[in-house]
Amino acid sequence: MKNGRVLPRVAASATVMAMALALTACGGGSSASDGLTVWYAPGSVPKASLAVQKKFPGLKIKLIPTPNLETKLKTTLQTGSGLPDVVVIGNHISSYADISTKFVDLKTMGADPKKDYVTWKWTNGTLPDGRVIGYPIDTGPQGLFYRSDLFRKAGLPTDPAAVSKMASTWDGYRTMAEKAKKAGFKACDDANQVYYLQLEQKGQGSFDTSGKYLGDNASTRKAFDYSAKLLSDGLCTKAAPYSTDWNSSVAQNALGGFVAPVYEGPLLETAGSPKGVWRVANPPGGPGSKGGSYMSILSSSKHQKDAYKVIKWMMSPANQASGFNDGLFPSAVAAYKSPELKAPQPFYGGQPTGVVFAKVAQESPTVPVTSQDGVVEGALADALKSVAQGKASADEAWKSAQDRIAKELKR
Secondary structure (H helix, E strand, C coil), X not given: CCCCCCCCCCCCCHHHHHHHHHHCCCCCCCCHHHCEEEEECCCCCCHHHHHHHHHCCCCCEEEEECCCHHHHHHHHHHHCCCCCCEEEECCCHHHHHHHHHHECCHHHHCCCCCCCECHHHHHHCECCCCCECCEECEEEXXXXXEEHHHHHXXXXXXXXXXXXXXXXXXXXXXXXXXXXXXXXXXXXXXHHHXXXXXXXXXXXCCECCCCCECCCCHHHHHHHHXXXXXXXXXXXXXXXXXXXXXXXXXXXCCECEEEEEHHHCHHHHHCCCCCCCEEEECCCCCCCEECCCEEEEECCCCCHHHHHHHHHHHCCHHHHHHHHHHCCEECEHHHHHCHHHHCCEHHHCCECHHHHHHHHHHHCCCCCCCCCHHHHHHHHXXXXXXXXXXXXXXXXXXXXXXXXXXXXXXX
């Protein structure tokens, strides 16, 4: 499941979640006769994993696709009734820090957060008190998507290795964007994505692990100024992914390159782009990843050991590898050696893009994720938008964003 800048995150504040402690007088989990219940958002788990009942014929497993899952989870945590045994939750696991005991510490079930899955994914599934409550599902390694035919027209390299070499630095990426503009298309869509990738590569979030705000430091400002200058110099389309403007820029050959996580790749086909011309290079500046979901076990479950067997199988390397074709990039390291990820992809001219993303996922640093990230992200996205619209300079937009963040963090 995608990161919260694309799909809804766990939105509960620590205060609201803490209320669940007072409102929940007893477990409220399913009884033995009810079977083992799994809530998952549609599309959040590999399709192959939904065959879990066949794998465990002795268990009565109820798989319940649940739209608006996290809203429902908040409600059930507050009332304490109707809780599932297993639930898929988003990337902001820290939102549950104040009620960590409502979830099973997966280490007590045998999970080893140093093995089998990419390290940063395990880290983001761990609460400040050390409890591991998230079993890794998918992840979002970043890449540089580009159209080889348009790059050739611009006199740019077209082979993924050569493009990766040219864009190995952010200066190189800017040079690429300048040449693209001269050739009549853009190699940047949303400068917001460029901004966050620069921080992800440094392993920096908006806050450190202790909750200290980092969004106004020198590296953050440098990333913001770089992204704002791309906009003010007309090097980006200014169209955000998942918008009609973005689709139009792709369909009209106005967008020939962009920085994005793996899960945005399918948007190209949806937008009507021709088959076989797109390729994927390494992300400019180095590896960075974000997002993805987790499976968690509720402490109220009467089937905790069985629940752990179920999620371990559902998120096995084989099932995760098959999920690559469902739009879910694996977090299981063994899946990166699978035929699915090494297979040539016709849409990308036969390039096995899974190999590129697997390397990025494994080499990406850990970025702290907190429940306050949304406050910062919203303010900075609006700031870059004001630059794109010519309503503010980079300095003005930055100051306005920091003032807004300071005010909202005091609430």
